[in-house]
Structure formats: C-alpha cells, structure tokens
Amino acid sequence: MPRPILATIHLAALRHNLDRARRAALDARVWAVVKANAYGHGIERVFDAFRGADGIALLDLAEAERVRALGWRGPVLLLEGVFEPRDLELCSRLGLWHTVHCDEQIDMLAAHKTQVPHRVFLKMNSGMNRLGFAPERFRAAWTRLDALPQVDEISLMTHFSDADGARGIAHQVEVFERASRDLPGERSIANSAATLRHAATTRADWVRPGILLYGSAPDFPEHDAAHWQLQPGMTLAAKVIGVQQLQPGDTVGYGSRFMAEQPMRIGVVAVGYADGYPRHCTTGTPVLVDGVRTRMVGRVSMDMITVDLGPVPEAGFGSEVTLWGRAANGAVLPIDEVAEAAGTVGYELMCAVAPRVPVAVEPLDAQ
Ligand SMILES: *Cc1c(COP(=O)(O)O)cnc(C)c1O
DSSP, X not given: OOOSEEEEEEHHHHHHHHHHHHHHTTTOEEEEEOXXXXXXXXXXXXXXXXXXXXXXXXXXXXXXXXXXXXXXXXXEEETTOOSSHHHHHXXXXXXXXXXXXSHXXXXXXXXXOOSSOEEEEEEBOSSSOSSSBOHHHXXXXXXXXHTOTXXXXXXXXXXXXXXXXXXXXXXXXXXXXXXXXXXXXXXXXXOHHHHHHOTTTTOOSEEOOOGGGGTOOTTTTTSOTTTTTOOOSEEEEEEEEEEEEEOTTOEESGGGOEEOSSOEEEEEESOOGGGTXXXXXXXXXXXXXXTEEEEEESOOOSSOEEEEOXXXXXXXXXXXXXXXXXXXXXXXXXXXXXXXXXXXXXXXXXXXXXXXXXXXXXXXXXX
C-alpha cells in the first residue's frame, strides 16, 4: 500500500476559474499563466482545463517546449523574455512571443538571424522596480525595436506591485499611460488581483491571471476565494494512521508544543513538511477530518501531523483528512487559510507540494 496521501487536481474547477477570469476581464483576451509548472499543479495535468485560454504565459523555455509538445498552437508568451541568444532560436522555431524588458534583450534580437519576425511585449517599469524599461526610456526602446527586421508586432506591458492591496494601481496605470500614450500596439497590464479588483481601470487587450485560475484569492484575507467565486484547483488529502487518547497534562509531538487541558483524542495524519505541508503551521491551523473542521495541534513533523479529533468523535484510523481543498462531503478548506497560518501565501503552498506526493487528476466530465 502506498502511503495514504494524495493531491487531486480538479480540472472542472480550473476551467471554471478561467471562465471567471474571462467574465471579470470584459472583452480582453486571457493568458493562462502556467509558470512554475502551473503553480505546482503540473502543466500536462492542467492543460485540458486551459484549452479555452487565448494564450499560455510562462517563463521557463523548457516549459514552453512542453506546452508546444502538448499540441498547443496558440500564443505562448515568455514573461521574462530570453536569457541568452540561443533562446531566440527556440522562439523562432516554436513561434514563442517574448517579453523585452532590457537593452541586452534588444541587442540579442538585433544579432539574431531569423526568417520569422518575432512578436514581442515591451515591458515598462511603471513603479515596481523589478523588470522593465523606465518610463522615460520606453519610447526609445520601442523605436529601436520597431526598426529591427527581426521584430514583427510590438505590444506593451507592465506589472503591478499592489493590485492586491491598499496602495492599488492608479499610480502605475498613470505612469504607464502617460509614457505609452501615442505608441501603437496591444496592451497587457493586469494580473489576477488587478483583473478581479480593478477591472474598470485596467481595460486592456490581454489580462494575465495566474493565481486565480488555481482557486486562491489574490487579496486574501480581505476577500476569500468564495467571495470571488473561485473553486479550489487542488486538494491535498491524507488519512489518519494512528489515534492517541490524551489525559490532562499530556503533550504532543516534538518539543511538547501542545499540552492537553482535558481528556482528548488526537489523530496522527500521514502528511508532513516533506510533503510540502508547511512546518510553520502551529496549533490551531485548520484541517478537515471527514469533512468536519478541526485544528492541527503541536508541531509539523517530516512525515506526520497531529490533529484534534474532538469535533469528530466518530473519526479514527483511516479517516479522511483534508489539508486544503475539497473534502468528500463537499466542504472546502481554502488553501489561503492554511497559508495564512503558516505566514505565507497560497502561491507558495501550491508550488511546494513535494514530488513524493502522488497526484490524481479529476477529469472534466464529458457533459
Ligand atoms: C506571475 C505573473 C502574473 C500572474 O500573477 P498572479 O498574481 O498569479 O495572477 C502576471 N504577469 C506576470 C508578468 C507574472 O510574472
């Protein structure tokens, strides 16, 4: 018997979330962002759910090759562009569109020999100060690109630092619009948070949702996934493999971090930090046992956690434990709540599910 732990990828939920992005983005085209192996879900596994996207965006060239190998003929965008000259050969061969965010990338393009001119997305640094040309240098970069025979169409893009928070995006939208006002070309500015929260001010030709596709709220805890009508794209579940009866004063696990104040039953669950369950979770982190909400107690070990079976007296050896996602009875534990308990974000938990965890794909039903 394999160890009783399983990650399940819910294709119908992923497709629902893509539709949700489409409805939020009015008439924009939608890039499905599948970087980091589809935020840990697996590019090959999620592909069927995202066939309805207008394009696939990612940043690793090997992942772009995998998307083409799946038979995807539509647009593929490299969100960080190329890293070295030979990457441009792959772009020519596979018809990849690529971001251009610095002079070195223009130099590489100018030296690239190709029969097929490339579609590029020229990126402005409108205030995040990660990738992109400064606003006052944007036009010069555009002019230089426009003069290259290697370049076909030039689109314009930027990225927001605070679309999920109080600062918002207005200051960056203003910078972007001012510095690109009379340049031709399609625009792409919104990530998940901007797509959901700022649809009116980010009207553009293309949106770039990532995290929302996987069912995590980009602005948790201000809003949760249910608020945005997002469904969990992944469930991480395990089983109870042992039960302990505690008396007052008994402690649980390494460091005796939890002490029983009254008689209680503890379930030992086959998941630990070696599976990607965050070790930063402490007593109180929510879990579902047989679809009933309860809490983790004590420390996360490499291969086990311990949970309070108080709210589920009928539970015992073999009971289903949902670490995040959807339980068999339909109850949902949002990944964002677990991430918050670990002092991180849903993104990190999804991306960190360990290779040793077996994965099942719940197919799209053929209705
Ligand atoms: C990752 C990424 C996105 C998607 O961001 P989410 O917050 O996951 O929606 C969009 N644009 C760029 C440039 C990115 O790198």
